[in-house]
Amino acid sequence: MPVINMTATGSNIKTLIKAKGYKVTELQNILGFNTPQSIFKWMRGESIPSIDNLVILAHILNVTIDEIIILN
Numbered sequence: 001m002p003v004i005n006m007t008a009t010g011s012n013i014k015t016l017i018k019a020k021g022y023k024v025t026e027l028q029n030i031l032g033f034n035t036p037q038s039i040f041k042w043m044r045g046e047s048i049p050s051i052d053n054l055v056i057l058a059h060i061l062n063v064t065i066d067e068i069i070i071l072n
Contacts, residue, residue, distance in 0.1 A: 008070035010045030016061045016068065017043070031056060 017027065024043075028036040031053060041047045048069075049057055058065045 002071040005070045005072045006048060007045035009048055010043050012070050014043040020061050
């Protein structure tokens, strides 16, 4: 059964954000967060974005959700 690899997914999110030239503060504003802490937690693999935020993130980064999430 597939399981989300949170560490690899976090690293992938970080790579995709940098590759597209976004700053964390820009994503924070787009996603409507008061602080960037959630985004940093995603990038460290401590948590993963909610489905709603995955949809927005995929749109912003011009990738599919499947290209964001890394499975074991």
